[in-house]
Amino acid sequence: AFDVLVVGGGPAGAAAAVYAARKGIRTGIAAERFGGQVNDTMAIENFISVLETDGPKFAMGLDAHVKAYGVDVMNLQRGEKLIPPSTPGGLVEVQLANGGTLKSKTVILSTGARWRNVNVPGEQEYKNKGVAYCPHCDGPLFKGKRVAVIGGGNSGVEAAIDLAGIVAHVTLIEFGDALRADAVLVNKLKSLPNVVIHTQAQTTELTGDGSKLNGLTYTDRASGQSHHIELEGVFVQIGLVPNTEWLKGVVELSKHGEIVVDAKGQTSVPGVFAAGDATTVPFKQIIIAAGDGAKAALAAFDHLIRN
Ligand code: FAD
Numbered sequence: 001a002f003d004v005l006v007v008g009g010g011p012a013g014a015a016a017a018v019y020a021a022r023k024g025i026r027t028g029i030a031a032e033r034f035g036g037q038v039n040d041t042m043a044i045e046n047f048i049s050v051l052e053t054d055g056p057k058f059a060m061g062l063d064a065h066v067k068a069y070g071v072d073v074m075n076l077q078r079g080e081k082l083i084p085p086s087t088p089g090g091l092v093e094v095q096l097a098n099g100g101t102l103k104s105k106t107v108i109l110s111t112g113a114r115w116r117n118v119n120v121p122g123e124q125e126y127k128n129k130g131v132a133y134c135p136h137c138d139g140p141l142f143k144g145k146r147v148a149v150i151g152g153g154n155s156g157v158e159a160a161i162d163l164a165g166i167v168a169h170v171t172l173i174e175f176g177d178a179l180r181a182d183a184v185l186v187n188k189l190k191s192l193p194n195v196v197i198h199t200q201a202q203t204t205e206l207t208g209d210g211s212k213l214n215g216l217t218y219t220d221r222a223s224g225q226s227h228h229i230e231l232e233g234v235f236v237q238i239g240l241v242p243n244t245e246w247l248k249g250v251v252e253l254s255k256h257g258e259i260v261v262d263a264k265g266q267t268s269v270p271g272v273f274a275a276g277d278a279t280t281v282p283f284k285q286i287i288i289a290a291g292d293g294a295k296a297a298l299a300a301f302d303h304l305i306r307n
Pocket residue numbers: 007008009010011012013030031032033034035036037038040041042043044045046047077078079080110111112113114115133134137138243246275276277278284285286287289
């Protein structure tokens with residue numbers, strides 16, 4: 001059995017594995033796709049001390065760091081079921097999609113999250129070529145350009161306010177009759193001179209020239225008319241979904257499906273910790289996920305020496 005078994009191999013899981021292994025304890029990491037979301041990222045410019053890198057390079061760095069400490073890396077392995085210890089201080093079990101079972105004294109859940117897609121033509125083709133999901137990450141890449149934000153909930157309206165301070169012009173596209181964000185945010189957005197809001201607008205296509213995005217087509221659901229807007233960027237803000245479906249009913253989740261953790265990353269199950277985008281910790285970023293992973297590993301170690 002492992003002392004620490006990490007499930008999920010993104011920045012949170014990799015940091016947790018390095019911190020655990022540096023304590024000289026048996027550490028394993030099972031990941032559906034080692035590297036996580038950074039595999040799909042082009043420019044990373046906000047990981048402190050690294051002025052600029054790209055996702056694949058960052059993921060290679062995670063891999064090298066984890067392997068340097070002899071962590072047992074089980075890539076392409078998906079956790080399907082978590083079984084809490086049957087007796088206090090007993091082993092936690094993780095059942096894998098391949099039929100195998102891993103046992104460990106402590107488990108760190110770091111299965112991350114995925115952005116909900118609009119699923120219209122052009123979205124996949126122009127991902128990272130104008131189609132973006134994270135305003136904190138990619139906002140500065142659109143300095144002085146025109147962008148749209150799809151989604152009028154809190155995250156969409158926050159993104160539009162944030163982007164309006166960086167880019168030349170923001171068009172907010174909301175499918176419903178009204179914005180769903182908090183009134184204070186909506187009022188702030190409406191006060192900005194370089195923002196236009198379209199409600200009852202259904203995005204039908206993200207257009208491009210074959211190499212990069214150049215516009216967005218939407219249907220005005222009131223009139224039925226189709227409109228095209230020329231722009232350089234689109235931020236899709238219709239939800240970030242935690243990869244926690246497999247934990248439902250076992251580990252306490254928030255109403256958004258995030259794993260509920262305390263300040264040390266402890267979940268509702270003793271000996272089970274969590275870190276990164278899969279948790280209730282706010283602001284989903286690489287540096288935050290990595291810091292959380294380190295914290296969860298230290299908390300797991302603390303748990304081990306007390307039990
Ligand atoms: P993830 O990176 O999501 O990793 C989750 C891991 O768990 C993966 O290995 C996955 O395969 C695995 N997994 C999932 N389910 C299971 C399961 N059931 N069993 C086993 N393994 C499982 N942040 C920044 O700070 N700067 C940026 O510039 C930036 N740009 C971004 C650009 C894009 C396009 C995207 C999508 C995100 C970007 N982010 C950026 C956000 C950043 O990537 C995330 O905050 C960060 O990766 C979260 O790390 P994590 O380890 O919590 O989760």
